[in-house]
Amino acid sequence: MPPDVGFPGNEAGTRCWRVRRADDGGVVAGVEPLGWDPAAVAADEVVIRVEAAGFNYKDALAATGHPGVMRVSPLVPGIDAAGRVVGGGGLASGTAVVVTGNGLGETRDGGFAGFVRVPAAAVIPRPATLSTEAAMACGTAGLTALIACDRLAMLVDGRHARPDEEWLVTGASGGVGMMAVAVLAAAGHRVVACSRKVSAVVTVTSLGAAAVVRPDEIIDPTPKSLVKGRWAGVVDTVGGPLLADVLRAVRPGGAVAAIGMAGGADLLTSVHPFILRGVTLAGIDAASIPTQAERAALWDRLADLWPRVAAAFPVTRLALDDVGGWAQRMLASETMGRGIVIPE
Ligand SMILES: NC(=O)c1ccc[n+]([C@@H]2O[C@H](COP(=O)([O-])OP(=O)(O)OC[C@H]3O[C@@H](n4cnc5c(N)ncnc54)[C@H](OP(=O)(O)O)[C@@H]3O)[C@@H](O)[C@H]2O)c1
Numbered sequence: 001m002p003p004d005v006g007f008p009g010n011e012a013g014t015r016c017w018r019v020r021r022a023d024d025g026g027v028v029a030g031v032e033p034l035g036w037d038p039a040a041v042a043a044d045e046v047v048i049r050v051e052a053a054g055f056n057y058k059d060a061l062a063a064t065g066h067p068g069v070m071r072v073s074p075l076v077p078g079i080d081a082a083g084r085v086v087g088g089g090g091l092a093s094g095t096a097v098v099v100t101g102n103g104l105g106e107t108r109d110g111g112f113a114g115f116v117r118v119p120a121a122a123v124i125p126r127p128a129t130l131s132t133e134a135a136m137a138c139g140t141a142g143l144t145a146l147i148a149c150d151r152l153a154m155l156v157d158g159r160h161a162r163p164d165e166e167w168l169v170t171g172a173s174g175g176v177g178m179m180a181v182a183v184l185a186a187a188g189h190r191v192v193a194c195s196r197k198v199s200a201v202v203t204v205t206s207l208g209a210a211a212v213v214r215p216d217e218i219i220d221p222t223p224k225s226l227v228k229g230r231w232a233g234v235v236d237t238v239g240g241p242l243l244a245d246v247l248r249a250v251r252p253g254g255a256v257a258a259i260g261m262a263g264g265a266d267l268l269t270s271v272h273p274f275i276l277r278g279v280t281l282a283g284i285d286a287a288s289i290p291t292q293a294e295r296a297a298l299w300d301r302l303a304d305l306w307p308r309v310a311a312a313f314p315v316t317r318l319a320l321d322d323v324g325g326w327a328q329r330m331l332a333s334e335t336m337g338r339g340i341v342i343p344e
Contacts, residue, residue, distance in 0.1 A: 008047055008086045008115055009132040010036055016113030017064055017323040022255045027065035031320045034113050043263030045117045046089035048097060051132045054080035054139030055318065055326060055339035056175065059260060063327035071107045077323070078341065079104050080139035081111025081118075082132045089120030096126040098299065100140045101287040112323055120213050124296050127303035136340040137315045139303045141175035144286040145235065149183045149259035152233040152254070155280045157253025166192050166230060168218070168246065170261055171237035172209070173200035177339040180235040182207045182309045189233070191248055194218060194242075200336055202270045206312035216335035221246045229254070240264020247281065255280040262333070313337050320344075 010033075020030035041047065061069040062077035070077075081104065085095040102122035104110035109117075126135050149283050152167075169178040172193035182190045185208020193209035195201075201212045219242075220227040229251030236243050237260035240335040247269050250256060258281060289295050314337030318326055326339050 001139060001180060002187060008049065010034065010038075010275075013126030014114035014309045014344070015320055016109070017063075017241070017320045017341075018074050020064065021065060021070075021071060029063060031305050031322055033137045034115060036115070041088070041117055042221055044089070044120050044121050046097075046120050047086040047115060047117045048081060048083045048084050048099065048123075050081050050111050050113060050116050050343050052082040052136040053078040053082070053341040053343070054136040054141070054175075055323075055341055056080060056140050056331070057110070057260065057330060059105055059110070060266055060327040060330040063109075063323060069106055075105070076111075076113050076116075077105040077108035077326045078116070079106065080136055081116050082126060082135045083116075085123075086115070086305045088117075089119075089123060091123065092119045096132070097123045098135050098139075099123055099290075100143060100295070112198065112320060112341050117144070121292055124299055126294065127299050130299070130303040130306055133315065133317075133340055134306050134310065135299075135302075137313060138179065138306065138340045139175075139338070141338060142179045142305070143289070143295070143298050144176050145179035147286055147289065148180060148235050148259055148284045148299055149187065151282050151284065152235070152257050153187070154254035155282055156233045157278065160251060160253040161252075162231065164190055165232045165251065166190050166210075168192050168194060168234045169209075170194045170215070170234070170242055171199045171260065171332050172196065172204050172212070173336045174262065176237045176239055176259055177235075178204060178207055178313060179309070180237070181209050182305060182313075183234070184233075185209065186305060186308060186320045187320055192218075195298075196333070197336065203312055203314060203336065207309055215242055218249070220249065224248065225270040226276060233257075235259065238263035242265060243267055244269045246283060247279065252279065253275040253279075255282060257282050257284050259284045284339060317342055
């Protein structure tokens, strides 16, 4: 069926940023008309006019055709979106909403578009005190930081606690890293932020870090499977060799929340931190937060947290035409905080 030009999403000038696999194995990507088939909108879907979309690491991978994230072709990336309901799902037209995950930008078109359609069960009313852009600055990164810090709060064994003990956040200049620094500091912990960027020091300190270190300053050069136990809890967004090194330096009863793989997906470690210090390595998968109610509760907590971080948290507004360039910069680790795409 040809696109209905009167249908939301097919109005003149409605655009998206789309990536598709080419026959030669490469990818072709850029700004295109959205061009929806109205008949393809399912009865249980909500159509949202996108006002802003957060730019997550996963979106950078999708935008460059990473097969682990770009599960269908063609695809509009954007795992987070905020905007207003146009119709569907029994929600009043104009309701301010947010949506994260639920296959957006991976198995179905995501938020880098003038409109997005999503399963009704994915839609969360945007907290009234959180602006559209603030919501997308937080987005999946903020939800993930909260989930990770909640998990650590349950796992870190207080029987071994020492006064002024330290909690570590790796990849601290990134979206998840900065939010994790703020969440842990708000919980009263002494936070050490680990970043390779000198330019991030002022920002992460403003977000609550008591100290900022480079990775080489916390890596013990000896090959021992255990080194002096320093960290009570760790939020790790980097993975790879840095995670392996950090595990050796977790104090007895401490815990590590493994979130990301920006620095590598392989983990070469030993069982010694686990069997000799009772360290816990906990995996975090924000996409599997089970219920809509739990997600709504996390959004309320982000709304409470945002005033503490707003002044310091770097937010970069991007147009659809900027998506390809920002993805390259993000994968090269040249970005800080969160980019947000304003579709029009
Ligand atoms: N498990 C989940 O549910 C979940 C949810 C959200 C995100 N994630 C993952 O978490 C990670 C961070 O996501 P994000 O959106 O915060 O990304 P981001 O904004 O790009 O931040 C990633 C940070 O990792 C560090 N980094 C990047 N490349 C590195 C390398 N080669 N070696 C060491 N450090 C490196 C950089 O920090 P410095 O320059 O400051 O060192 C960078 O700022 C990604 O892997 C993402 O896929 C997972």
